[in-house]
Amino acid sequence: MRVGLFVTCLVDLLRPRIGFAALRLLEAAGADVVVPRTQTCCGQPGYNSGDKQAARALAHKLLDEFQDCDYLVAPSGSCAAMIRVHYPTLFADTDDAAAMSRLAARTYELTDFLVTIAGLQTVPGTFAGRITYHDSCSGLRELGVRKQPRTLIAKLPHVDLQEMHEAQTCCGFGGTFAVKYGDISARMAENKCAQITATGADAVVAGDLGCLLNIEGRLRREGSQKTRVLHIAELLAGETPEST
Amino acid sequence: MKLSSAQFKHTARKNLHDVRLQQALHRLQERFVGARAAALTDIDDLPRLRAAATEIRQHALTHLDVYLEQFERQVVASGGQVHWARDAAEVNRILLELAARYQVRKVAKSKSMVSEECGINEMLAANGIEVIETDLGEYILQLAREPPSHIVAPVVHKNKEDIADLFVRHHHRPRTTEIAELCREAREMLRPHFLSADMGISGANFLVAETGSALIVTNEGNGRLVTTLPRVHVAITGIEKVVPTLEDVSVLLRLLTRSATGQSITNYVSVLTGHKRASDLDGPEHFHVILVDNGRSQLLGTELEAMLRCIRCGACMNHCPVYQNIGGHAYGWVYPGPMGSVLTPNLVGLSEARDLPNASTFCGACAEVCPVSIPLPDLLRHLRVRQLEQGLRPRRERGSLRVWAWFAQHPRAYAWASRLAARLLRAVANRRGMIRRLPLAGGWTDGRDFPAPSGRTFRDLYARRTSS
Ligand code: SF4
Numbered sequence: 073m074r075v076g077l078f079v080t081c082l083v084d085l086l087r088p089r090i091g092f093a094a095l096r097l098l099e100a101a102g103a104d105v106v107v108p109r110t111q112t113c114c115g116q117p118g119y120n121s122g123d124k125q126a127a128r129a130l131a132h133k134l135l136d137e138f139q140d141c142d143y144l145v146a147p148s149g150s151c152a153a154m155i156r157v158h159y160p161t162l163f164a165d166t167d168d169a170a171a172m173s174r175l176a177a178r179t180y181e182l183t184d185f186l187v188t189i190a191g192l193q194t195v196p197g198t199f200a201g202r203i204t205y206h207d208s209c210s211g212l213r214e215l216g217v218r219k220q221p222r223t224l225i226a227k228l229p230h231v232d233l234q235e236m237h238e239a240q241t242c243c244g245f246g247g248t249f250a251v252k253y254g255d256i257s258a259r260m261a262e263n264k265c266a267q268i269t270a271t272g273a274d275a276v277v278a279g280d281l282g283c284l285l286n287i288e289g290r291l292r293r294e295g296s297q298k299t300r301v302l303h304i305a306e307l308l309a310g311e312t313p314e315s316t
Numbered sequence: 317m318k319l320s321s322a323q324f325k326h327t328a329r330k331n332l333h334d335v336r337l338q339q340a341l342h343r344l345q346e347r348f349v350g351a352r353a354a355a356l357t358d359i360d361d362l363p364r365l366r367a368a369a370t371e372i373r374q375h376a377l378t379h380l381d382v383y384l385e386q387f388e389r390q391v392v393a394s395g396g397q398v399h400w401a402r403d404a405a406e407v408n409r410i411l412l413e414l415a416a417r418y419q420v421r422k423v424a425k426s427k428s429m430v431s432e433e434c435g436i437n438e439m440l441a442a443n444g445i446e447v448i449e450t451d452l453g454e455y456i457l458q459l460a461r462e463p464p465s466h467i468v469a470p471v472v473h474k475n476k477e478d479i480a481d482l483f484v485r486h487h488h489r490p491r492t493t494e495i496a497e498l499c500r501e502a503r504e505m506l507r508p509h510f511l512s513a514d515m516g517i518s519g520a521n522f523l524v525a526e527t528g529s530a531l532i533v534t535n536e537g538n539g540r541l542v543t544t545l546p547r548v549h550v551a552i553t554g555i556e557k558v559v560p561t562l563e564d565v566s567v568l569l570r571l572l573t574r575s576a577t578g579q580s581i582t583n584y585v586s587v588l589t590g591h592k593r594a595s596d597l598d599g600p601e602h603f604h605v606i607l608v609d610n611g612r613s614q615l616l617g618t619e620l621e622a623m624l625r626c627i628r629c630g631a632c633m634n635h636c637p638v639y640q641n642i643g644g645h646a647y648g649w650v651y652p653g654p655m656g657s658v659l660t661p662n663l664v665g666l667s668e669a670r671d672l673p674n675a676s677t678f679c680g681a682c683a684e685v686c687p688v689s690i691p692l693p694d695l696l697r698h699l700r701v702r703q704l705e706q707g708l709r710p711r712r713e714r715g716s717l718r719v720w721a722w723f724a725q726h727p728r729a730y731a732w733a734s735r736l737a738a739r740l741l742r743a744v745a746n747r748r749g750m751i752r753r754l755p756l757a758g759g760w761t762d763g764r765d766f767p768a769p770s771g772r773t774f775r776d777l778y779a780r781r782t783s784s
Contacts, residue, residue, distance in 0.1 A: 079774050079775075081724075081734075083774060084734060084773050084774040084775055085734045085737060085738055085769060085773055085774075086738075086741075086767070086769040087769065087770070088769075088770065088772065088773060088774035088777050088778075089770070091774040091778070092774075092777075092778075107778060109727070109775070109779075110727035111727075112723075112724045112725075112727055112730045113724045115724070117717075117720060118717060118720070118721055118724075119697070120678060120697060120700070121700060121704065121709075121713070121717055122697070122700035122701040122702070122703055122704035122705075122709070123701075123704060123717055123721065124701060126717070126720075126721035126724070126725075129721070129725055130721075130724055130725065133725060161694075209677065209678070209679040209680055209681075210678075210680070213679070213680035213681075213683075213684055214680065240681075241637055241679075241681070242637045242677050242679035242681065244637070244677060245677065246676070246677025246678060246679070247677075249674070249675070249676070249677050250759065250760055251757050251759035251760050252674060252675075252759060253325070253328070253638075253674075253675050253759070254758070254759025254760055254762050254763055255328070255329050255332055255759075255762065255763060256328055256332065256638055256641060256642060256675065257677075257759070257760075257763070258762065258763025258764055259332055259641050259763075260637050260638075260641060260677075261763070261764060262763075263637075263641075284767075285766065285767050286764065288765075288767045289750070289760070289764035289765040289766050289767055290763070290764045290765075292748065292750050292764075292765045292767070293763065293764050293765045297748070301767075
């Protein structure tokens with residue numbers, strides 16, 4: 073099973089550890105993982121800013137890079153949804169429609185892949201303590217990722233999952249929204265952080281780095297140093313040291 | 317209604333710090349979100365009902381001309397008259413003609429968002445005709461001279477203390493904050509107006525093509541009085557509201573009231589057909605329907621057509637985390653929330669409401685709850701495409717988009733640039749690994765820290781790992 077890991081531009085730049093954690097999990101699931109070197113971005117920032125042309129160009133690039141993979145897996149619900157849900161729309165009624173649909177059908181969000189396709193039984197993570205899980209919007213609503221991460225979390229023997237209120241409410245990230253409408257975005261983050269803190273969890277976990285940056289940034293600005301902010305891949309893989 | 321969508325950011329910021337408004341919005345959310353969820357549990361097969369409702373609305377739009385003409389024939393057959401209005405000015409001209417024809421001095425109105433669109437109240441008042449809003453919320457807004465902030469609960473931004481103060485000022489009665497008392501007081505003030513009004517103006521939730529009926533869904537009973545007591549009844553509504561049959565309405569109603577207020581049915585559902593017949597106990601002598609286009613027909617056959625399926629339940633705004641935090645007035649026109657962010661730019665002009673399509677995280681909560689499956693985020697995204705095409709985005713934004721697109725398509729340059737960015741961001745972080753201020757990203761850092769990267773990209777770390 074040849075799996076192409078799409079690291080995502082945010083993870084590449086801001087938190088490589090998540091990429092290595094995803095790699096470790098995929099390998100634990102028995103996948104033969106390849107990481108195409110020329111990968112950059114799925115095109116979502118352009119797509120959501122109204123630039124279809126840029127989004128199409130990046131879709132073509134990504135299609136070429138992952139052509140020979142049985143699956144494409146991304147540690148992000150929103151990037152996976154971009155490929156799985158939006159690429160086919162972007163190329164509807166074009167010559168590439170069929171190829172894009174095939175790519176879309178092979179694309180999975182990480183936890184979805186681990187549970188639905190790979191049937192991963194044990195996870196290497198060693199975290200001990202109480203966590204709460206934030207359902208990132210795209211993964212949840214566009215891909216139906218809700219049970220998958222919880223199924224995997226349940227495999228960690230020392231983790232106690234305490235659900236927060238409104239776990240499915242947006243944290244306010246929304247890509248460029250967070251900068252363009254900073255005060256609305258920060259208020260949404262504030263509301264989310266209040267729910268997180270109310271659970272008394274040692275860590276908040278989510279499947280998208282964008283949400284994590286937003287939540288962590290808000291928690292720290294509020295002076296809260298206690299709650300850790302982890303990607304689901306980091307939690308499941310065990311916190312591997314960053315480099316080699 | 318006065319358009320102020322251009323002040324979106326300003327009003328939103330102000331509203332975020334308005335404590336009373338925040339409390340009111342919180343109550344709205346508590347009331348409507350939970351009620352909707354509870355009410356929908358008594359529907360056996362929700363996805364199927366939703367698909368049926370979607371299909372009914374879509375079918376009506378696909379054959380809009382056919383059903384509108386059928387509707388007109390049926391209205392005429394029952395002794396009424398249909399007027400076609402291209403825009404707000406035509407609506408107002410038709411209304412004034414009718415007012416003159418029937419010597420109208422006083423108008424009683426039930427709630428109608430289309431009439432807000434057309435600025436009917438101001439126009440009638442300017443022509444010496446007294447207008448009384450009789451929906452409790454709209455009555456309060458009329459006294460306060462404020463626009464609605466929600467399409468179902470127009471006065472949601474006010475609390476009962478605000479309303480008590482307002483009533484004291486206008487009614488000169490002892491102050492009360494008991495909701496039942498406030499309602500009674502409003503009812504007593506309104507009753508004489510129902511009896512003395514010459515014309516009743518209503519909206520319509522649906523128009524039924526097979527019977528020529530205007531159908532209204534209300535809780536207060538004022539709609540029924542407005543449409544039966546005065547000599548003339550004028551229903552004003554958008555052309556998209558037509559559905560083929562009463563049977564279709566029954567499907568839509570099951571979802572409308574549950575999605576809107578969490579009720580399995582509202583207190584009143586009035587099917588208004590023609591004028592008073594010889595056998596009727598009451599009813600108006602004259603029945604008119606004004607069908608308003610006002611920009612709607614230009615959505616037909618476009619990527620945005622689905623928006624016309626909207627049945628105005630308000631669920632999208634009740635569930636929208638942006639609306640929940642900034643309230644309806646920030647959107648600056650008649651329709652707030654996600655549906656307003658699609659409709660307003662279309663009805664008033666894309667350049668007049670530049671923020672609306674952009675002020676969304678695309679979280680998708682709206683589309684998830686919409687009873688007629690309108691893909692609101694997709695429609696907003698489409699408006700962003702149009703804005704970019706028409707050069708309506710700021711130069712800096714367009715510039716950074718171009719720079720990003722170029723780098724993302726050139727992997728070697730991208731690798732170099734991201735390596736540099738990772739180092740720079742690391743360098744400006746504090747000892748806890750947080751960045752307190754970022755030039756060009758003040759929107760982010762005003763309210764949050766930015767977690768700094770470790771300094772090396774995945775790409776570089778991975779290359780090192782695989783080569784060793
Ligand atoms: S867009 Fe959908 S959810 Fe929003 S008001 Fe219209 S019908 Fe209701």
